[in-house]
Amino acid sequence: PHWRCQLEPSGFSNSALAALVQAALSAFARIRLGGMASQRQAAPLTVLSPSEREVLILQGEKTTRSSELREKVEMLSARMWPSISPRFIDSGILSIRVAFACACAIPCRWLLPESEIYSKLLPNVIPAIVLTVNLTMSTTVLHALKSVVGMCIAIGNACILSFAPNGIWGIAVLDFAIVSFLVLWLNLHIKTKVIAMSMTPIFVMKYADPDEIIDFHHKFREELGAVLFFQILGVALAIISVLLPNPKLAFTELKQIGATVALETAELISQVTHYQMGSKKSLSIHVLQAKVDDWMALVHRMGCIVEEAWWEGFDVGFLGSHRAAIKRWWTFLQRQELSFEVMKLCAAKEEFSDLHTQVLKPMADVLNELTSKRTKLVYAIARSAIDLKCSMPDVKQELEELANEVDQVQHKLSVDWTQARKDSTASGLGLQKDLRTENFFISTLSQTASQLVEFVRCEIEIAGTSSTVVVSVQDFQEIFSWKVLSSSSHINFVLRNFLSLNLALASGLFFYDYDPQMSVFVGLMLSTTPGAALTKNLGRMQGTVLGMLVGNILFMFLSMYAGWKCQCIAIFLFEMVTHFIYFYSETYGHIGCLLAIFGGKVLMSPAEHFTDEQRMARDAMAYHSFFMLALGLGIVIAVD
Secondary structure, eight states: OEEEOOOOOTTSSSSHHHHHHHHHHHHHHHTTTTOGGGGSOOOOOOOOOGGGGOOOOOSOOOOHHHHHHHHHHHHHHOOSOTTSOHHHHHHHHHHHHHHHHHHHTTGGGGGSOSOHHHHHHGGGHHHHHHTTOOSSHHHHHHHHHHHHHHHHHHHHHHHHHTTSOTTOHHHHHHHHHHHHHHHHHSOOOHHHHHHHHHHHHHHHHHHHOGGGHHHHHHSHHHHHHHHHHHHHHHHHHHHHHHHSSSOOOHHHHHHHHHHHHHHHHHHHHHHHHHHHTSSSOOTHHHHHHHHHHHHHHHHHHHHHHHHHTHHHHTTOHHHHHHHHHHHHHHHHHHHTHHHHHHHHHHHHHOOOOHHHHHHHGGGHHHHHHHHHHHHHHHHHHHHHHHHTOTTSHHHHHHHHHHHHHHHHHHHHHHHHHHHHHHHTSSSSSOOSGGGHHHHHHHHHHHHHHHHHHHHHHHHHHHTTOOOOOEEEOHHHHHHTOHHHHTSHHHHHHHHHHHHHHHHHHHHHHHHTTSOOHHHHHHHHTOOSOHHHHHHHHHHHHHHHHHHHHHHHHHHHHHHHTOOHHHHHHHHHHHHHHHHHHHHHOSSSHHHHHHIIIIIHHHHHSOOOOOOHHHHHHHHHHHHHHHHHHHHHHHHHHHHO
């Protein structure tokens, strides 16, 4: 499902334009599901301590060269503060970065045009930052594009609506029904749908409200421009917060996990071979089985990060070559999963009979030699893929030498094993029942060694060559995939959320004086599953109410000590705490997200001294928002 177009530089001075075209098309296609691999449930990454990484080399001496390769891979897979959870450290550092970015939005007020609209919409920077930022640069860019696409859908609909006759509520209701149905029905990412359906009601209500007709048309361009400006400003601040002071890149994590997988691969081969060469069963087989499962989860996690890393370089230039090399290494590891399963099963089923000891004892030296040389080759190819050094002459020579050595030992293993099993049986064939697991194990071990040698030689051949530009159209097709759009679960999602959104809009239009808040809250509650949505929506209600309540309390306190410095400090501290909850807690993360959004929006408002009447009015507005939220949640629960 690809267009494979070799974009030659004919007609151009170089291939830079071709690379930019490829990146633009691929980025637009990948927005559809936001990088399909990145949406999978990734297995947690377990980084072993240095003592746990000691490779069990089978009675063979480690050469100086092997030690150097191992130190290189271990250096890449090491992490700071091993006694503290990596999730805790990453969440803490990122929450400080995001809080600083939110605080930096306050001085931006002085750079804005002197307009009431820009001053009024400045708090929209906070949700743009919160909904964009993520743990790595790649996922942050991905979320940024999703949010911008959702915002463009809402603004585009407002532009179309501006050409319709003024202030006719029937047109507004019909327009919202059509747009909400299309956005919900198309196979877009849920974040894009949430942003589009939480912004569209605001513009639709402005069109339908008779009091807003003049304002809507006279300041239409300015208001839409301000909305888009603050969305882009929030996205830019979110990306800067991930980049500074040191970039939080998926490529960094990809190198670390690639190095860890190399260590685990060599260790597993060594340990499984050592167990198979033993003379009796041991409880260590259960440890080996668990390690194989962990290794597979690690390879799966590596695949997810490989897909995420695309968003950091769009496969252009050096970053594209680097990601392609690591992706080829991951593809090879993925093909090894079945072989690891076979060797694990053989070791678990081994009975360790007298014939087993008799046949494998003469094979000990060649098995040890194969494991040792294979370990060195795994370290070398992993290092060359991680550092992108396959094209260097000395690295090429080293890989060729190691591959030839492994190939020779593997061939020797095949010859010796064939002769050993023939000599051990009366028939001279070595195919009796008692040698089934040994045959499967040696065959699989030999096969994986041959595959490794073949992979290394292919890497040497393609090193330094330019790759074909591939533009994927699969994601474009998935937007209109009839298989997805006609599935019962998707139809259920569309009907539930379509009814909830339109009921909320009609309630606000007819009973609450064109108030869009209820439909905005319902748009934020979009969910794919009604069962899990109730618990999450109750949590969202807690986050929204607490965010607005705490934000108003702090804002009233700041109004008595009006000053942009105090406001920056308050926003920094508030966003730091709420973002730490958002990033660190799996249970209460969505509550922390809403605390950061709604509380931050209140704190971002211009701080000034208020009279008692103005404070009462703000309290009444906050209570009205709580009331709209409760009604919106009631509609969602009833429809579900």
